[in-house]
Amino acid sequence: MSDNLSRARPAAGGGLMLRERREGWGGATFRPLGRWAPLRRLPCRVASFFLSNPGPLMSRASAIPSLVLLTGAGISRESGLDTFRDADGVWSRVRLEDVATPEGFERDPVKVHAFYNARRHGLRDPEVVPNAAHLALARLERLWPAEVLLVTQNIDDLHERAGSPAPLHMHGELLKARCAACDAVLPWADDLGLEDRCPSCGAEATLRPHVVWFGEMPLEMERIEAALTACGVFVSIGTSGTVYPAAGFVSLARRAGARTVELNLEPSHGASLFHECHHGPATGVVPAFVEALLASAPGLRETE
Numbered sequence: 001m002s003d004n005l006s007r008a009r010p011a012a013g014g015g016l017m018l019r020e021r022r023e024g025w026g027g028a029t030f031r032p033l034g035r036w037a038p039l040r041r042l043p044c045r046v047a048s049f050f051l052s053n054p055g056p057l058m059s060r061a062s063a064i065p066s067l068v069l070l071t072g073a074g075i076s077r078e079s080g081l082d083t084f085r086d087a088d089g090v091w092s093r094v095r096l097e098d099v100a101t102p103e104g105f106e107r108d109p110v111k112v113h114a115f116y117n118a119r120r121h122g123l124r125d126p127e128v129v130p131n132a133a134h135l136a137l138a139r140l141e142r143l144w145p146a147e148v149l150l151v152t153q154n155i156d157d158l159h160e161r162a163g164s165p166a167p168l169h170m171h172g173e174l175l176k177a178r179c180a181a182c183d184a185v186l187p188w189a190d191d192l193g194l195e196d197r198c199p200s201c202g203a204e205a206t207l208r209p210h211v212v213w214f215g216e217m218p219l220e221m222e223r224i225e226a227a228l229t230a231c232g233v234f235v236s237i238g239t240s241g242t243v244y245p246a247a248g249f250v251s252l253a254r255r256a257g258a259r260t261v262e263l264n265l266e267p268s269h270g271a272s273l274f275h276e277c278h279h280g281p282a283t284g285v286v287p288a289f290v291e292a293l294l295a296s297a298p299g300l301r302e303t304e
């Protein structure tokens with residue numbers, strides 16, 4: 001699964017940062033079906049929609065709709081990683097122009113490397129682990145009997161650690177570096193600096209964080225757009241709804257006939273574009289939604 005030597009276009013800049021540990025997340029373990037109080041309160045319109053409107057949601061190949069799941073910083077926040085755009089988020093403490101643009105990197109690569117090195121250190125903090133929302137999505141991917149594409153704007157590796165097989169990181173990955181000379185994308189868990197040589201082509205001072213910066217094209221957009229126009233259900237989780245192109249996914253999916261669902265701490269900027277919204281902490285609303293969705297799939301058998 002390694003894409004060590006894959007070619008990549010310039011990558012992305014969102015992602016998350018270490019949060020000043022004012023709060024932890026409460027429940028690392030996923031609670032089995034029926035034990036989540038919010039589940040009982042959740043208006044289960046997804047299940048009822050499947051029963052009453054099977055046509056538009058059905059994928060071409062089966063009676064079960066395919067899913068596109070989009071996650072943003074809000075899902076990782078309860079794992080101890082900070083968001084970018086909240087009032088106390090990363091962008092309130094550093095200037096994005098300095099650390100998340102190609103121009104900023106050109107101006108002061110040492111500062112940019114230091115910023116992402118600190119993020120990498122934060123990700124290695126033993127207290128930063130996947131939370132119940134990450135685990136619930138991995139469970140959904142495992143059990144859902146039709147196609148599921150998990151797209152994340154996050155640059156952390158919490159989806160992978162939760163068991164998601166291949167999340168698509170549209171804004172790149174903190175634990176990878178990319179060579180400006182040969183375009184190799186390499187696993188990179190440690191500090192990265194100008195002194196590092198590209199392991200692929202041997203060039204000096206050509207490595208940069210494999211993170212899509214502002215002004216750069218997010219990764220694998222064609223694949224994402226194809227999945228959005230073919231999916232039966234699009235679920236947006238923990239995203240602010242302000243950063244394009246991800247903020248436009250709901251409209252694309254909706255125009256193509258998908259049911260659209262928002263799961264977020266509070267109504268996002270695009271909340272009115274969704275058929276259905278559930279608001280609250282990700283560790284509550286995401287597992288509850290996943291269980292309701294799994295319960296709606298006819299004939300689905302628990303295999304774990």
Ligand SMILES: [Zn+2]
Pocket residue numbers: 179180181182183184198199200201202203206
């Ligand atoms: Zn190289």
